[in-house]
Amino acid sequence: MSGRGKWGSKVGFILAASGSAVGLGNIWRFPYTVSKNGGALFVLIYLIAVLFIAYPVLIAEVSLGRFSNKNPVGAFKSIKTKGKWKYVGYLGVLTGFMILSYYAVVAGWTVGYFFKALTGKFAKMNNEAATQAYTNFTSNSLLQIILFTAFILLTVYVVSRGVSSGIEKFSKILMPVLFGILLLLLIRSLTMQGASKGLEFYLKPDFSAFKPRVILEAMGQAFFSLSLGMGTMITYGSYVNKRENLPSATAWVAFFDTFIAFVAGLIIFPAVYAAGMQATSGGPGLVFQILPVIFAKMPGGVIFGSLFFLLLSIAALTSTISVLEVPVAFFIDEKKWNRKKSALTVGAITIIFGVPSALSQGGNSFFSKLPLVNKGFLDLWDIIWGNLSLSIGAFFVAIFVGYIWKTSNALLEITKGTEKFKLAFFWMISIKFVSPVLILLIFLGIIL
């Protein structure tokens, strides 16, 4: 079977897919994007985007993967042998390289912060000290390169061991424990002085702040967080057994993922105000500047802080695994490489692509503030690949499933492991009309 495998069970798939979905996207990117886009209104649009655009696309990707039993390029080819559809798969493979290249940098920060927390560096830290510590840490070029390279190598190691033995095992215990610590953090954050202003920023929409950009970012974040638009869920779907109930398995994944992101915001924003910071000024460092302050104000902060960053590193790992898996499955299926060679090659290339991102938070002044765009390389890469490319990919998945494969055929696949799919009609309307039209309008709205 040239290195292909299957999940052990439905729970195995839910855990592995949630492992892919839940990661830095929820705990790092979501709060940072909320802050960039003005708060509660973004949160509201995000939730709508998950329900009406991302969840239907998730079902489409997983069913496409299970039906074709292939990587994204192979999946498009197996339904439409001729034509340009396979390029959507290629775009996904390319996007996988690019997302991994900067995602692993932030994942490296979580590892660095684990050691900082463990050695008591955050004890009694206030807001200025935490910001200073973050800047010192991210501008240390050598350390950044070491951490991010190590993270990619770790991902390569897990992926080269294969699907269910590697990925599934890692996802099993992690989620409940991570969630437990999040709840503790939530209690601490909500009981800080000044927390209510943060809640207001996070939960009370200011409709006058609306810009079309906010919808684009909300939609991009929904795709990013659910690992959509580049074929991760097509690939993971290809390892799902025909017996499994897809509508319910995917609903669980979407629910867990959204809930965890929501709780992360509920932790971060009250603490931002309590620390006297501006909620709208947070860059990619937001979470790394705020969490140490919360841990410093918490009994057992050293223990909880270390445990939290350790779990976050593992959550990031189960996500990087799923990103790397896309190009790797492509080389295994289409180029007949073996798993090890594929994983090593993709990993090596990604390390090269990742260097500018690793140096973009102070390590190198050019990459930290690129001319013209006035942003760091990591921020720019995240917009191009983590937002635009995923939205384009999701658009074509919807068109492909809606009109080429056809929703009637997709529904046969979706309902294989279950008698009924109550949302079949809602799903069909969404995939054929709502998702593609909205994605297109949002793009036009930005360009025009």
Ligand code: TRP
């Ligand atoms: N969803 C993951 C997170 O939130 C990141 C991720 C994994 C991803 N696979 C992906 C993002 C595929 C986009 C596409 O951390």
